[in-house]
Amino acid sequence: MPTPLVRSLPVVTAALVALALAPVAPGTPEGAAPLNGKVVVIDPGHNPRNAGHASQIAREVDAGTLRKACDTVGAQTTDGYPEWRHNLRVARRLARILRARGAAVVLTHDGRRPRWGPCITKRARIANRLDADAAVSIHADGHAGPGRGFHIIHPASVEGLTDDIAPASGRLARDIRRSFRRITGLPLSDYAGSRGLHRRSDIGGLNLSDVPKVLVEAGNLRDERDASLLTASGFQWREARGLADGLSAFLTRLPRLVE
Numbered sequence: 001m002p003t004p005l006v007r008s009l010p011v012v013t014a015a016l017v018a019l020a021l022a023p024v025a026p027g028t029p030e031g032a033a034p035l036n037g038k039v040v041v042i043d044p045g046h047n048p049r050n051a052g053h054a055s056q057i058a059r060e061v062d063a064g065t066l067r068k069a070c071d072t073v074g075a076q077t078t079d080g081y082p083e084w085r086h087n088l089r090v091a092r093r094l095a096r097i098l099r100a101r102g103a104a105v106v107l108t109h110d111g112r113r114p115r116w117g118p119c120i121t122k123r124a125r126i127a128n129r130l131d132a133d134a135a136v137s138i139h140a141d142g143h144a145g146p147g148r149g150f151h152i153i154h155p156a157s158v159e160g161l162t163d164d165i166a167p168a169s170g171r172l173a174r175d176i177r178r179s180f181r182r183i184t185g186l187p188l189s190d191y192a193g194s195r196g197l198h199r200r201s202d203i204g205g206l207n208l209s210d211v212p213k214v215l216v217e218a219g220n221l222r223d224e225r226d227a228s229l230l231t232a233s234g235f236q237w238r239e240a241r242g243l244a245d246g247l248s249a250f251l252t253r254l255p256r257l258v259e
Contacts, residue, residue, distance in 0.1 A: 033102025038251045040098055041127035043108040043137040043205065044091035045215075046074035046084040053116035061121045064161050064207025070119035075142025077227040084111075086230050087138045090218070093240035094138070101248060106130060124208035133251055134172055135213040136243060137205050140230050141220045147191025148223040150184075152177050153198045153215040155206040162201075168212040173197055176214060176246030183242035186219055186229070212250070216243065 050057050050073045057071040074083035088111050095105045108123045118126075127135040154173035157166035177196045181188065188196035200206070206213055218239055219226035229235045 034252050035098060035248060036102035038103045038134075039106070039130055039132045040103050040247060040251075041106050041108065041130060041132045041135040041211075042091045042094055042098075043123050043127075043135060044084070044087040044111075045137055045139040046072065046082075046087060047109055047114075047116050047118075048082075048084050048088070048111050050074070050084070050116050056116055057119075059119075061119050061204070062208075063120060063202070063204030065158060065201050068120065068202075068204050070121075071117045075140060075221050077221045077231065078224070081221070081227070081231045083140050083142065083221060086140050086218070086221075086236065089233070090236050090239045090243070091138050093237050094136075094243050097240055097244040098247065101244070103251075106132075120204035121208060124205050124210075124213075127213065128208075128210040132211045134247055135209060135211055136172075136176070136247065137213070137215040138243070139215060139217050140226075141192070141217040142222055143191055143220045144222055145191065146223075147189065148220050148226045149187040149189035149191075149196070150180060150219050151189035151193040151196050151198050151217050152180075153193070153200050153203055153206065153217065155203070155209070155213070156199045156201040158201055158207065161207055162209070165209060165212050169206070169209075169214055170197075170199070172212050172246070172250045173214045175249040176216065176243060179245035179249065180216070180218075180239070180242035183245060184229075184235070184238050186226070189217070189220075191220070192217070 059070045060067045061070050076082045098105050108126050152173040154169045155162040155166050157163045192198055219230050221227050
């Protein structure tokens with residue numbers, strides 16, 4: 001079937017447009033493209049090479065309501081499996097599913113480009129410049145205390161900053177919570193948020209977004225039960241399916257955010 005098209009975006013780099021125009025997965029039947037015309041930005045948390053660029057990622061940037069480090073190296077399991085690997089693998093699987101459903105998909109990084117980061121400011125800017133219909137940041141937590149399960153972080157309403165996207169982001173969070181729980185079987189977090197949702201005003205990638213956006217903490221890498229699932233390739237496909245179904249529900253049911 002034809003490659004999904006992105007709106008005219010003169011301010012977006014050629015590289016981003018090329019990513020957005022990636023072909024639909026082979027074998028997609030005609031008419032099975034419910035997300036045709038939708039643009040989704042996937043933000044895999046952290047970067048494989050952040051550890052080698054400590055000074056760059058430590059630089060403080062404006063995160064909307066506060067100043068924060070440009071990026072971090074992320075969490076890891078007790079035996080050293082890095083969060084970035086989980087995030088990137090789930091992101092690639094999610095991109096494949098969404099493209100098969102007709103969406104134009106952009107990743108904020110692919111593990112090779114850029115060499116580090118990008119900073120939380122640029123991650124948000126990518127979705128903003130594309131005027132994306134939705135954006136999702138994929139993470140896995142490193143909570144040191146007892147606790148397991150997933151939670152979805154969505155932006156609090158901050159006047160002049162996120163008040164325009166907070167309601168839609170909250171709906172996106174609820175859609176993903178429902179499908180992610182159903183597909184993965186993971187429990188809702190018992191240590192963060194409430195019933196799997198956590199409204200926050202200190203997450204730069206959400207504060208700086210002009211499009212509906214959430215951050216998914218897919219589980220706790222420091223918990224042996226969660227870690228055994230999150231590091232398994234087959235389970236990462238289930239995570240991707242859960243995210244894709246939530247995004248699809250949001251994008252097909254709700255009208256596009258009007259500025």
